[in-house]
Amino acid sequence: MIGSAVLLHVISVEIWVGGTIFAYMFLRPVAAAQLEPPARLTLWAGVFSSFFPWVWTCVVAVLATGFWLIFNVFGGMAGSPLYVHAMLGLGILMMLIFLHVYFAPFARLKRAVAAEDWPAGGKSLSQIRMLVGINTLLGIITIAVASGGRYLLA
Secondary structure (H helix, E strand, C coil), X not given: XXXXXXXXXXXXXXXXXXXXXXXXXXHHHHHHHHCCHHHHHHHHHHHHHHHHHHHHHHHHHHHHHHHHHHHHHCCCCCCCCHHHHHHHHHHHHHHHHHHHHXXXXXXXXXXXXXXXXXXXXXXXXXXXXXXXXXXXXXXXXXXHHHHHHHHHCC
16 A cells, blocks of 8 residues: 555656646747747646646645655654655645645636736736746755655755
8 A cells, every 4th residue: 555655646746746847848938939929828828727637636646645654654743754744845835836826827817818818818927937937946856855855864
């Protein structure tokens, strides 16, 4: 059971963080360079509409497996090593940022695209870009803590 929980946990993190790396580092620069605002904003609204349900699933899976592992492997928070606490804190921060992105600037982006209000859509996309960039960095740090934390934070 532990192996299955770890596998689901790692796959969920990979989908979420890998998706943000792809979007931020590769899709964003090409879309900005090649597409005019109406096409670019419509593209992003569609990409996020497809990607965010996966992120919701990953958030639930990461929380469920993470807490299951904390209580079944380490015997609870008190028995968990520092790197597990660091992962949990970073992961919760990432989830809070995602919730904000989803319910605020992404909702505004969808409304702006539907209304063809390209300046408002651009402002929302800019907010999303900044927050996704922060979450991408946090995700990389979290992966570093997860893979090396037991050696570095012991």
